[in-house]
Amino acid sequence: xxxxxxxxxxxxxxxxxxxxxxxxxxxxxxxxxxxxxxxxxxxxxxxxxxxxxxxxxxxxxxxxxxxxxxxxxxxxxxxxxxxxxxxxxxxxxxxxxxxxxxxxxxxxxxxxxxx
Numbered sequence: 001x002x003x004x005x006x007x008x009x010x011x012x013x014x015x016x017x018x019x020x021x022x023x024x025x026x027x028x029x030x031x032x033x034x035x036x037x038x039x040x041x042x043x044x045x046x047x048x049x050x051x052x053x054x055x056x057x058x059x060x061x062x063x064x065x066x067x068x069x070x071x072x073x074x075x076x077x078x079x080x081x082x083x084x085x086x087x088x089x090x091x092x093x094x095x096x097x098x099x100x101x102x103x104x105x106x107x108x109x110x111x112x113x114x115x
Contacts, residue, residue: 019114022057025050029064029108034099042095043079050087050113059089059111071103078107087113 027048032038050056061081065072075097084090093107 019055019057022112022114024110024112026108026110029106030093031104031106032093032095032099033104034101038095039098040095043092044095044107045080045090045092046107046109047084047088047090048109048111049085050111054087054113054115056083056087056089057112057114059083059091059109061091062108062110063093063105064108065103065105067102067104071100072105075099075103076105076107081109087111 025048027046030044030046032042032044046061048059059081061078063073063076063078065076076093076095078091079094080090080092082090089109089111091107091109093105095105
């Protein structure tokens, strides 16, 4: 059998102040097109980095294309999106079917940073 609860303890010390703001930092992105001879199975990565003195909170990735879905986003996948360092985020795309003449896709890594 369990006994009666004891008296409540004293409050703990006040913790440090948390972040007051954050910002999303995007890299320029890595674009691949049919003209670059990109074929099925190739992978390309982009990395975004927090400014010096800032701390990374998280990150992500975005795939974009100026081509039609079938010639752009329909031919690639995001296969990785992860913190690759204390202040950097890396995103990787995979070309899963050969690019046609009008094909292109860009992967852009994003990192959320705070001071």
